[in-house]
Amino acid sequence: MPKLRTVAVVAGAALLARRAMRRRIRTSPLWPMPALEEPVSGRPRSRALRLLVTSREEVAEGVVRLRLEGRELPRWEPGAHLDLVLPSGLVRQYSLCGDPEDTSSYTVATRLVPDGRGGSREVHEQVREGMELEVRGPRNRFPLVEAESYVFVVGGIGITPVLPMLRALPDEVEWRLVYCGRDRASMPFVEDVEKLGRDRVTVVEGLPDLDALLAGAPEGAAVYCCGPEGLMAAMEERFPRVHLERFTPRTSGGDAFEVELRRSGRTLTVPADSTVLAAVRAELPDTLYSCEQGFCGTCQQRVLEGEVDHRDELLTDGERADSMLICVSRARGDRLVLDM
Numbered sequence: 001m002p003k004l005r006t007v008a009v010v011a012g013a014a015l016l017a018r019r020a021m022r023r024r025i026r027t028s029p030l031w032p033m034p035a036l037e038e039p040v041s042g043r044p045r046s047r048a049l050r051l052l053v054t055s056r057e058e059v060a061e062g063v064v065r066l067r068l069e070g071r072e073l074p075r076w077e078p079g080a081h082l083d084l085v086l087p088s089g090l091v092r093q094y095s096l097c098g099d100p101e102d103t104s105s106y107t108v109a110t111r112l113v114p115d116g117r118g119g120s121r122e123v124h125e126q127v128r129e130g131m132e133l134e135v136r137g138p139r140n141r142f143p144l145v146e147a148e149s150y151v152f153v154v155g156g157i158g159i160t161p162v163l164p165m166l167r168a169l170p171d172e173v174e175w176r177l178v179y180c181g182r183d184r185a186s187m188p189f190v191e192d193v194e195k196l197g198r199d200r201v202t203v204v205e206g207l208p209d210l211d212a213l214l215a216g217a218p219e220g221a222a223v224y225c226c227g228p229e230g231l232m233a234a235m236e237e238r239f240p241r242v243h244l245e246r247f248t249p250r251t252s253g254g255d256a257f258e259v260e261l262r263r264s265g266r267t268l269t270v271p272a273d274s275t276v277l278a279a280v281r282a283e284l285p286d287t288l289y290s291c292e293q294g295f296c297g298t299c300q301q302r303v304l305e306g307e308v309d310h311r312d313e314l315l316t317d318g319e320r321a322d323s324m325l326i327c328v329s330r331a332r333g334d335r336l337v338l339d340m
Ligand code: FES
Pocket: 289, 290, 291, 292, 293, 294, 295, 296, 297, 298, 299, 300, 325, 326, 327, 328
């Protein structure tokens, strides 16, 4: 009898945990309600907060973790990210990797990309303890869906949105993590994820053999990937329904095309490996922009003619009918006309 009761208690606890997770997943809003302001142009905007950097710590080679403190901060769900407004005004997105229950601080981590667009360098070189930074969000484009089992494949700093997901999953839920990186020293939070279940975690130093690593992946598992573009493209090939978190948009790819700036009376060529924003700024240097990733909306312009290949995840269908984010989106044909 005692054995049976133990089994029943464990099964009951597992059921309750699974129900709690379902409730969390079902009720998870894309934009946490406390951060909402009234919609602008039909699109919700998040409230800006000024938070104090209370800790800055190197947690792996080339990776710093920042703790940003405030009061009664908007809640978030695993997978969410913050927009961080850097001292120069650049806006960059970083996944939240701390405790979602903590409403007094947010934790993010960033890897230094020496030949990047400047955001990570600014975080590493200029952000110090005691500074105030403006943040917006949190927002979640990478939510944890309900599933019987999960497969996570991450590369390097891509572990940050996945770490809170692993912590949120009830013990009885089956999951596997393939964590790839150059070497252990450069892989943030590798020991934290191993503590969550060493038998469920495969650490790969160097290039992963995805086919071999994922050969036994459970049928029907929810598959998540975050990391370098090459890794995400390889996962997309193998798992068309994979959940991806991209902080670097696919801005190039496709053919060169022409853009006419009707009000300025100029016509530009956008090369296949560049963006409309870069071409426009060469002619009109005061053109407003910020994130260059299709997240903030600063570069939105009205389209007068031509079909747009929208590559952002921000504009609504209504907005897409006559406008585009010129930092990431391109032409479907060979010509666009903008109201600039
Ligand atoms: S600059 Fe942020 S969306 Fe284009």
